[in-house]
Amino acid sequence: MATSAMLRAFRNSSIFPRIAPTYRSLSTLVLAEHEGGTIKASSISAVEAAKSLGEENSVSVLLAGSCASLKAAADQAALCHPSISEVLVAESDHFTYPLAEPWAKLVHVVQQKGGYSHIIAASGSFGKNIIPRAAALLDVSPVTDVTNIIESNIFVRPIYAGNALCTVRYTGSSPCMLTIRATSFSVPSTSAGSKPTLAPIDRVDLSTFGEDDAVVKSRYIKLSSEETERPDLGNARVVITGGRALKSAENFKMIEKLAEKLGAAVGATRAAVDAGYVPNDLQVGQTGKIVAPELYMAFGVSGAIQHIAGMRDSKVIVAVNKDADASIFQVADYGLVGDLFEVIPELLEKLPEKK
Ligand SMILES: Cc1cc2nc3c(=O)[nH]c(=O)nc-3n(C[C@H](O)[C@H](O)[C@H](O)COP(=O)(O)OP(=O)(O)OC[C@H]3O[C@@H](n4cnc5c(N)ncnc54)[C@H](O)[C@@H]3O)c2cc1C
Numbered sequence: 001m002a003t004s005a006m007l008r009a010f011r012n013s014s015i016f017p018r019i020a021p022t023y024r025s026l027s028t029l030v031l032a033e034h035e036g037g038t039i040k041a042s043s044i045s046a047v048e049a050a051k052s053l054g055e056e057n058s059v060s061v062l063l064a065g066s067c068a069s070l071k072a073a074a075d076q077a078a079l080c081h082p083s084i085s086e087v088l089v090a091e092s093d094h095f096t097y098p099l100a101e102p103w104a105k106l107v108h109v110v111q112q113k114g115g116y117s118h119i120i121a122a123s124g125s126f127g128k129n130i131i132p133r134a135a136a137l138l139d140v141s142p143v144t145d146v147t148n149i150i151e152s153n154i155f156v157r158p159i160y161a162g163n164a165l166c167t168v169r170y171t172g173s174s175p176c177m178l179t180i181r182a183t184s185f186s187v188p189s190t191s192a193g194s195k196p197t198l199a200p201i202d203r204v205d206l207s208t209f210g211e212d213d214a215v216v217k218s219r220y221i222k223l224s225s226e227e228t229e230r231p232d233l234g235n236a237r238v239v240i241t242g243g244r245a246l247k248s249a250e251n252f253k254m255i256e257k258l259a260e261k262l263g264a265a266v267g268a269t270r271a272a273v274d275a276g277y278v279p280n281d282l283q284v285g286q287t288g289k290i291v292a293p294e295l296y297m298a299f300g301v302s303g304a305i306q307h308i309a310g311m312r313d314s315k316v317i318v319a320v321n322k323d324a325d326a327s328i329f330q331v332a333d334y335g336l337v338g339d340l341f342e343v344i345p346e347l348l349e350k351l352p353e354k355k
Pocket residue numbers: 242243244245268269270271272283284285286287288289299300301302303304305306307310320321322323326338339340341
């Protein structure tokens with residue numbers, strides 16, 4: 001009796017994997033983020049990820065908003081990647097700000113009509129906010145932080161702060177929902193903006209989109225962001241990062257000056273953020289932003305695994321640290337053992353002014 005109960009429990013558990021779903025027709029819904037009439041680069045990477053699910057995949061991009069910039073974003077989406085077969089636009093005051101509750105409901109509504117095999121968003125705060133809620137409404141488990149797509153249901157994702165890569169097979173029911181690391185799906189320049197014809201733009205029918213409790217659960221208060229001409233940390237070609245060794249917010253300005261000269265974004269370690277030198281949206285790492293610029297320069301950064309997890313995919317890593325045994329040198333392409341308070345002023349002096 002006890003044995004048969006145990007066997008039943010085992011059979012229901014993941015030890016006996018269910019048959020993997022085979023997608024007879026692949027179709028993907030990409031949840032896209034836009035700002036000022038422009039699709040975020042990370043959302044275009046999500047389209048690139050959708051492309052790698054299979055050649056015959058039909059990719060629809062979902063945009064939502066309520067202002068004039070939505071139209072501009074839709075026009076850009078229709079052109080931005082040759083794999084996009086349709087742009088869906090949901091226009092309503094519910095979507096003036098990208099709040100998770102109305103967006104999750106929107107995804108549910110669109111999925112019920114479209115029956116997509118996959119739903120993908122980039123793994124930024126937008127996607128991480130919406131995908132779990134939408135997955136709960138659709139009663140599926142999302143696969144998060146995907147860095148490689150092997151088959152339409154087999155994915156690679158980092159675990160243990162990026163120290164190991166895990167290959168997972170999605171065995172749940174449709175749709176298979178993913179968040180992808182945008183830095184792992186860079187869009188080749190030939191794909192970006194090279195489509196000769198426009199993808200059609202269709203409006204989402206929101207007649208069934210009632211105003212229930214779930215939709216009004218959260219309220220937008222305000223957005224606080226610093227006016228800066230520096231590039232966005234997540235997409236910058238060059239990132240200059242400072243660690244706790246900078247010792248104060250005042251000293252951290254050296255990092256900012258260097259970033260200005262190089263047209264770079266500023267990054268920081270969690271220790272520098274916790275010490276109050278810079279706001280936490282500049283944190284790079286496991287619990288901060290994941291970046292993969294062409295050049296990553298780290299000043300006074302020890303190279304803790306949680307920090308490395310956010311920058312190890314950078315193309316060229318330069319580290320300056322006064323401790324020759326610092327872990328950052330294990331991942332650096334170029335390392336300089338030296339005092340940042342001497343190295344940075346020298347760099348600032350020798351680098352030409354930005355034109
Ligand atoms: C769950 C969890 C999540 C975390 N997430 C993150 C994350 O997302 N991002 C992150 O960064 N950290 C994260 N951390 C913290 C992480 O473990 C480290 O504590 C942190 O990265 C250390 O920051 P640091 O290198 O600036 O400081 P320290 O470890 O204090 O290192 C300072 C370095 O500066 C060098 N130095 C000192 N003075 C000078 C000088 N004058 N010139 C040159 N070099 C100098 C020292 O040799 C040292 O190597 C996380 C930790 C946990 C537990």
